[in-house]
Every structure is written in structure tokens, then in C-alpha cells.
Amino acid sequence: MGNDATTGSTEAYRRFLRARDLLLAHREDYEKARAEFAWPEFTEFNWALDWFDRIAAEERNATRPALWIVEEDGSENRWTFPELARRSNQVANWLRTLGVRRGDRLILMLGNQVELWETILACIKLGAVIIPASTLLGPADLRDRVERGNARHVVVRDADTGKFADVAGDYTRVAVGRPTEGWESFADAYSADEAFSPDEPTRADDELLLYFTSGTTAKPKLVRHTHVSYPVGHLSTMYWIGLEPGDVHLNISSPGWAKHAWSNVFAPWNAEATVFLYNYERFDASALMEQIDRCGITSFCAPPTVWRMLIQADLTGLRNPPRKVVGAGEPLNPEVIDQVKQAWGVTIRDGFGQTETSVQIANTPGQPVKAGSMGRAVPGFEVVLVDPATGEPGREGEICLDLRSRPVGLMTGYAGDDERTETVFAGGYYHTGDVGAIDDDGYITYVGRTDDVFKASDYRISPFELESVLLEHEAVAEAAVVPAPDPVRLAVPKAYMVLANGYEPDAATAESILRFSREHLAPYKRIRRLEFADLPKTISGKIRRVELRGRENAKGEARGEREFREEDFPSLKAAAEKNHSNR
Known part of the structure; x- marks a missing residue:
């Protein structure tokens, strides 16, 4: 034929x-x-x-x-x-x-x-x-x-x-x-x-x-x-x-x-x-x-x-x-x-x-x-x-x-x-x-992979939801949220992130992002730690959160090379303590 x-x-x-x-x-x-x-x-x-x-x-x-x-x-x-x-x-x-x-x-x-x-x-x-x-x-x-x-x-x-x-x-x-x-x-x-x-x-x-x-x-x-x-x-x-x-x-x-x-x-x-x-x-x-x-x-x-x-x-x-x-x-x-x-x-x-x-x-x-x-x-x-x-x-x-x-x-x-x-x-x-x-109209909202969703202080956390908020900050180009081990809460949300052009991976940038997180996320969801680092990806471009989780589990309480935490910043720490006392 x-x-x-x-x-x-x-x-x-x-x-x-x-x-x-x-x-x-x-x-x-x-x-x-x-x-x-x-x-x-x-x-x-x-x-x-x-x-x-x-x-x-x-x-x-x-x-x-x-x-x-x-x-x-x-x-x-x-x-x-x-x-x-x-x-x-x-x-x-x-x-x-x-x-x-x-x-x-x-x-x-x-x-x-x-x-x-x-x-x-x-x-x-x-x-x-x-x-x-x-x-x-x-x-x-x-x-x-x-x-x-x-x-x-x-x-x-x-x-x-x-x-x-x-x-x-x-x-x-x-x-x-x-x-x-x-x-x-x-x-x-x-x-x-x-x-x-x-x-x-x-x-x-x-x-x-x-x-x-x-x-x-x-x-x-x-x-x-x-x-x-x-x-x-x-x-x-x-x-x-x-x-x-x-x-x-x-x-x-x-x-x-x-x-x-x-x-x-x-x-x-x-x-x-x-x-x-x-x-x-x-x-x-x-x-x-x-x-x-x-x-x-x-x-x-x-x-x-x-x-x-x-x-x-x-x-x-x-x-x-x-x-x-x-x-x-x-x-x-x-x-x-x-x-x-x-x-x-x-x-x-x-x-x-x-x-x-x-x-x-x-x-x-x-x-x-x-x-x-x-x-x-x-x-x-x-x-x-x-x-x-x-x-x-x-x-x-x-x-x-x-x-x-x-x-x-x-x-x-x-x-x-x-x-x-x-x-x-x-x-x-x-x-x-x-x-x-x-929802009632049949619209479906993505929460995350079954193995990416985690608990912090007994609350269920969707990494995608937190990442979406972080991307609204002008300094953040990419972000991936994973659980970081914590002796009190079992785990806290930590963000690995790549910065947009023109921003430095320093304490001032970290404080600005953490403050933004406090203002736009519920207390149990807010980012408590962040680390400026390249994100591991598959060769098809998907973020390998499993690798980031592995890093956190291996480090335990140890810090990453360019990691910042809420407690590093007195103004954030004071606000967190005030919020905790009012709960």
C-alpha cells in the first residue's frame, strides 16, 4: 500500500x-x-x-x-x-x-x-x-x-x-x-x-x-x-x-x-x-x-x-x-x-x-x-x-x-x-x-505528593502551598519546602531556595523572606528555617524533594552552609514568642 x-x-x-x-x-x-x-x-x-x-x-x-x-x-x-x-x-x-x-x-x-x-x-x-x-x-x-x-x-x-x-x-x-x-x-x-x-x-x-x-x-x-x-x-x-x-x-x-x-x-x-x-x-x-x-x-x-x-x-x-x-x-x-x-x-x-x-x-x-x-x-x-x-x-x-x-x-x-x-x-x-x-464545583486543588506532605506540631503541611507563598517574595526565584527535624515539634518547615537576580544569599535577604513568611502564612505553616542552595532536580527538571529530605535527616540539628533560622533574628524571635504566649 x-x-x-x-x-x-x-x-x-x-x-x-x-x-x-x-x-x-x-x-x-x-x-x-x-x-x-x-x-x-x-x-x-x-x-x-x-x-x-x-x-x-x-x-x-x-x-x-x-x-x-x-x-x-x-x-x-x-x-x-x-x-x-x-x-x-x-x-x-x-x-x-x-x-x-x-x-x-x-x-x-x-x-x-x-x-x-x-x-x-x-x-x-x-x-x-x-x-x-x-x-x-x-x-x-x-x-x-x-x-x-x-x-x-x-x-x-x-x-x-x-x-x-x-x-x-x-x-x-x-x-x-x-x-x-x-x-x-x-x-x-x-x-x-x-x-x-x-x-x-x-x-x-x-x-x-x-x-x-x-x-x-x-x-x-x-x-x-x-x-x-x-x-x-x-x-x-x-x-x-x-x-x-x-x-x-x-x-x-x-x-x-x-x-x-x-x-x-x-x-x-x-x-x-x-x-x-x-x-x-x-x-x-x-x-x-x-x-x-x-x-x-x-x-x-x-x-x-x-x-x-x-x-x-x-x-x-x-x-x-x-x-x-x-x-x-x-x-x-x-x-x-x-x-x-x-x-x-x-x-x-x-x-x-x-x-x-x-x-x-x-x-x-x-x-x-x-x-x-x-x-x-x-x-x-x-x-x-x-x-x-x-x-x-x-x-x-x-x-x-x-x-x-x-x-x-x-x-x-x-x-x-x-x-x-x-x-x-x-x-x-x-x-x-x-x-x-x-470543591463543590468539582475543581481540584493540588496538595502534594503523598510522600512530600508532612506533619509539623501535629499539623499537616503541604509543601506546594508554602512554596507558592514564598514565590510571591521578589527575591525568591525557586523554592522547595521539606520537614527539618526539631526536638520540640518533631519537624518544622524548611525552605531551600534559589534567589532571583540581584539578591544576595545573606542575613538581610533571609530575614526579609522569613518576615514575609510570618506575614502571609498561619503560625503553624510559617517557614522557620531557610537555606540558599541550588535545588537538586531530575534531568527532566522536577525538584527532588526526597534528596532534600534526606539531607535534613542526615544533618539532624546541624546547620547547612548558608542556612538561617528564625531564632537568628531578635525581632522575629520576639514576635514568635509573643505570638506563642497569646495562643
């Missing part, structure tokens, strides 16, 4: 299109979308053949860019939907000659370059299983992925081939870029046939993606997704962002992590939108906003780290802000949302999901946004807050998905770990490990 309207299954295409178009039709009508949307059901489905190649064959997409990449030096390239359909056919045919077969696992370790998207589409067409990998990974991480992932093939940048020198295994080696001794050259793929025929139909429940999680609290888990759980599941992500045909969507995310697949592959191409990338060595807010203006970006998604860096710059320099702006990865603090709204006139809409799922909860287009809330359950997801003590639904508890109406956008489990899979699916729910609170 060639790359034309006969490629793939017509019925699968129509089912997917109906579900997609219903969400587009009710893009700003949350109630109707919730009531009328149903996940399309498939026995067989191949997103690259049944959807991508189909829309590539439509006249409306004949010249529309599917992918647009701008480099830091100003050079750029665009590839239309038909071009990527043909090129991915060539890559699929060529990989087949190298022995890549249905069910084979392939480590894909590329930057934001066209070969990444070509290989993703090619692997889907072949039925190969993709193990996405960040280019920041080192030999030890790659050894783990080859061994635990049972990888039979790797496709990597020429610059990263040396990392595999000591990674044992019988796997095909493919290098993208300059010819590399002992490695197949990806450039040879472009001499292959432009027409691709699958060896057999793809079952909807066949494995497609195997994600190693970022490991914020433990050794990375292997999240297993199918040919529907991410490609079809990300209809919910498309709906959250508000993507439509013709949008130009910029998502700040590195290849190898789930969010890249969310918003740089499936959600935008489900909507027939253009995926836009701006490659840079070091983040420069002004340069990024210049590209957003020049290229007419209509939709923008970034993690909290990037949003926090953006508000340090002059946001008013962006003349034509995108009208759809969202944040994901970790909840956004209200202070960031307020500053962007003042400068751009648009509200950043939070979304909540995991590597294990597509978007579950979000502030969707056209709906009221409540300060501090990450929104409501999106169409296709039934969210329940389960009390950890009783196992019963409540107003506050662990964010869970009701498996009686299992959403398509949910993993099948953890590869090679039946015990962990059983635990996370216990009691008829999928357990996210995150805690939230729900």
Missing part, C-alpha cells in the same frame, strides 16, 4: 475522527464535552497509518507544516504532513532491512531534530516498541535501559555513540549525523522505498512505548503504553490545550520524557496542528519571545521552571502573545499565573497528568479558572479523591482514577514489576500518589 487515502483502516480513521471532532466542536463547552465524549474503541489501531498518513493525504494538509524547527543561529526547516509521511515510510522500510521487527524494543535517543519524528512514526508503522531516552543520559542509565528494557536496537546522535562503548548487549546500532565506525548510518534510510506496507494489522493493545520515569523518589519505573493509550489517550491533552487545525504549537520539553510525546507529537498532530521547536544551548527568555512573535505561535506550553524564568524577564516585550498558554510538569504557583496575565492578558491554564497517563485534570478553554486550582476532570476521565486511611472517596485524599470507567489514556502497568502494578491498581482505582482537595 502506498501513502494515499487507502493507507490504514478507514473505519479506524473514522472512529478516531468522530471522537476528535466532538472535542473540537465543544472546545469551550466543558459540560457538553464531558457528557457526550466517549473514547473510540479499537481492536486494531495504528496511529501512524490509520491517522497520520490519512490526514497527510488530505488536500487541506498538502502544504501545511507538520513540523517547524528553528535553530539558535536563525536557520530553520519545515516539513509538511505529506513529507513526513513519505520520509517515515523510508525510515520504516530501512529499519526493517536492519532487522527491526514487530515487538522489538528500540532506544530512541535524539534531540529536537527531524529524524526523531521520522523514527517515531516509522516505529509505530513497524509495530516496534519505542524506549524514549534523553540525550543527557550517561552510560550507567543507558546500561539500565538496555538491560531492563531488553532493547534490541538503538538510534542515537553521532555525538552520543561513545556512551555505548561499555554498554554490553546484542543490539543494532544506528547513528544519526556523521558516519561512525561500527554504526549504521541513518542517512542511508533516504534511499529506501517511499511506499510502506505493514506486515500485519497492529493490535490496539500491543505495546508501543516503554518509559523510564524520572525517578524523583526511587529507581525509575518502566511505564508501559499501548498503541491507543498514548496516541488516542492524548485526545484529552489536545482538549486541555485547546489545539485546533492550523495552530502553531510550541512546547518547551526535551525529547526522552513523556511530556515531549504529549505536546510535541500526539496532541498537536491529533489536532492537525504544527509542532514548532526552537533549539537553543542556554535558555534566553527574550530570544524565545522574539521567535514566538516572529513565527506567529498560537499555543504555548512550558513547565513551571521555564515560566518562572520568563517572569524574570520583560514579558511586555512580546507584542503578540499566544492566546492558548498552559503549564504542566508540576503545579504552577498563583504568583506566576498573575504576572503572565498582567503582561499578556491571558491566563495560564494548569493541567495534571503523569508519565502513566495523558491529562487527567485541567483548566480547559473557556472555563472559569479558580486561583490555586488545577481544574476539573477532563472528558473521558473519572477522578476520585480517596482517603488513604479509610479507602473511601472524600473531599480530600489521593487523586485516583475510577477503573469502572477505565480511561484509554492510562498505562497498562509497569513492565517487569507485577507487584508494583498490583499496588497502583489496588481497590478498583488507579492511584496517582498525589494528594488533592475538591
Whole structure:
């Protein structure tokens, strides 16, 4: 079969299109979308053949860019939907000659370059299983992925081939870029046939993606997704962002992590939108906003780290802000949302999901946004807050998905770990490990990870709530709150923080922040200790509070190098004692 309207299954295409178009039709009508949307059901489905190649064959997409990449030096390239359909056919045919077969696992370790998207589409067409990998990974991480992932093939940048020198295994080696001794050259793929025929139909429940999680609290888990759980599941992500045909969507995310697949592959191409990338060595807010203006970006998604860096710059320099702006990865603090709204006139809409799922909860287009809330359950997801003590639904508890109406956008489990899979699916729910609170309108507010929430003086403390207040102080760029051992209260809130430009990590700054904490937090919540230090993060950018907790437990009552405490400042100590005597 060639790359034309006969490629793939017509019925699968129509089912997917109906579900997609219903969400587009009710893009700003949350109630109707919730009531009328149903996940399309498939026995067989191949997103690259049944959807991508189909829309590539439509006249409306004949010249529309599917992918647009701008480099830091100003050079750029665009590839239309038909071009990527043909090129991915060539890559699929060529990989087949190298022995890549249905069910084979392939480590894909590329930057934001066209070969990444070509290989993703090619692997889907072949039925190969993709193990996405960040280019920041080192030999030890790659050894783990080859061994635990049972990888039979790797496709990597020429610059990263040396990392595999000591990674044992019988796997095909493919290098993208300059010819590399002992490695197949990806450039040879472009001499292959432009027409691709699958060896057999793809079952909807066949494995497609195997994600190693970022490991914020433990050794990375292997999240297993199918040919529907991410490609079809990300209809919910498309709906959250508000993507439509013709949008130009910029998502700040590195290849190898789930969010890249969310918003740089499936959600935008489900909507027939253009995926836009701006490659840079070091983040420069002004340069990024210049590209957003020049290229007419209509939709923008970034993690909290990037949003926090953006508000340090002059946001008013962006003349034509995108009208759809969202944040994901970790909840956004209200202070960031307020500053962007003042400068751009648009509200950043939070979304909540995991590597294990597509978007579950979000502030969707056209709906009221409540300060501090990450929104409501999106169409296709039934969210329940389960009390950890009783196992019963409540107003506050662990964010869970009701498996009686299992959403398509949910993993099948953890590869090679039946015990962990059983635990996370216990009691008829999928357990996210995150805690939230729900109001009468169904809006859910994030409280924290189950293992981040702690008690101080017998009060339950949400680090996220305290961090949100700290970020309102002009000197604070980033903050992470953890419990510090205390002989009287068992634990007290301590903040590790990175300062904004122009502020010194000295006693005056510390006193100002601690005073601000006293004025804006209840007595039992206030920050009693702070330390100026870089925050440990995963290579996907998430703060590793587990490492900070470990530091505190190891130190006990000992001080950090640049640590300050309430009792260091007489005025604060006197106010604290007065407050205590009046309680």
C-alpha cells in the first residue's frame, strides 16, 4: 500500500475522527464535552497509518507544516504532513532491512531534530516498541535501559555513540549525523522505498512505548503504553490545550520524557496542528519571545521552571502573545499565573497528568479558572479523591482514577514489576500518589505528593502551598519546602531556595523572606528555617524533594552552609514568642 487515502483502516480513521471532532466542536463547552465524549474503541489501531498518513493525504494538509524547527543561529526547516509521511515510510522500510521487527524494543535517543519524528512514526508503522531516552543520559542509565528494557536496537546522535562503548548487549546500532565506525548510518534510510506496507494489522493493545520515569523518589519505573493509550489517550491533552487545525504549537520539553510525546507529537498532530521547536544551548527568555512573535505561535506550553524564568524577564516585550498558554510538569504557583496575565492578558491554564497517563485534570478553554486550582476532570476521565486511611472517596485524599470507567489514556502497568502494578491498581482505582482537595464545583486543588506532605506540631503541611507563598517574595526565584527535624515539634518547615537576580544569599535577604513568611502564612505553616542552595532536580527538571529530605535527616540539628533560622533574628524571635504566649 502506498501513502494515499487507502493507507490504514478507514473505519479506524473514522472512529478516531468522530471522537476528535466532538472535542473540537465543544472546545469551550466543558459540560457538553464531558457528557457526550466517549473514547473510540479499537481492536486494531495504528496511529501512524490509520491517522497520520490519512490526514497527510488530505488536500487541506498538502502544504501545511507538520513540523517547524528553528535553530539558535536563525536557520530553520519545515516539513509538511505529506513529507513526513513519505520520509517515515523510508525510515520504516530501512529499519526493517536492519532487522527491526514487530515487538522489538528500540532506544530512541535524539534531540529536537527531524529524524526523531521520522523514527517515531516509522516505529509505530513497524509495530516496534519505542524506549524514549534523553540525550543527557550517561552510560550507567543507558546500561539500565538496555538491560531492563531488553532493547534490541538503538538510534542515537553521532555525538552520543561513545556512551555505548561499555554498554554490553546484542543490539543494532544506528547513528544519526556523521558516519561512525561500527554504526549504521541513518542517512542511508533516504534511499529506501517511499511506499510502506505493514506486515500485519497492529493490535490496539500491543505495546508501543516503554518509559523510564524520572525517578524523583526511587529507581525509575518502566511505564508501559499501548498503541491507543498514548496516541488516542492524548485526545484529552489536545482538549486541555485547546489545539485546533492550523495552530502553531510550541512546547518547551526535551525529547526522552513523556511530556515531549504529549505536546510535541500526539496532541498537536491529533489536532492537525504544527509542532514548532526552537533549539537553543542556554535558555534566553527574550530570544524565545522574539521567535514566538516572529513565527506567529498560537499555543504555548512550558513547565513551571521555564515560566518562572520568563517572569524574570520583560514579558511586555512580546507584542503578540499566544492566546492558548498552559503549564504542566508540576503545579504552577498563583504568583506566576498573575504576572503572565498582567503582561499578556491571558491566563495560564494548569493541567495534571503523569508519565502513566495523558491529562487527567485541567483548566480547559473557556472555563472559569479558580486561583490555586488545577481544574476539573477532563472528558473521558473519572477522578476520585480517596482517603488513604479509610479507602473511601472524600473531599480530600489521593487523586485516583475510577477503573469502572477505565480511561484509554492510562498505562497498562509497569513492565517487569507485577507487584508494583498490583499496588497502583489496588481497590478498583488507579492511584496517582498525589494528594488533592475538591470543591463543590468539582475543581481540584493540588496538595502534594503523598510522600512530600508532612506533619509539623501535629499539623499537616503541604509543601506546594508554602512554596507558592514564598514565590510571591521578589527575591525568591525557586523554592522547595521539606520537614527539618526539631526536638520540640518533631519537624518544622524548611525552605531551600534559589534567589532571583540581584539578591544576595545573606542575613538581610533571609530575614526579609522569613518576615514575609510570618506575614502571609498561619503560625503553624510559617517557614522557620531557610537555606540558599541550588535545588537538586531530575534531568527532566522536577525538584527532588526526597534528596532534600534526606539531607535534613542526615544533618539532624546541624546547620547547612548558608542556612538561617528564625531564632537568628531578635525581632522575629520576639514576635514568635509573643505570638506563642497569646495562643
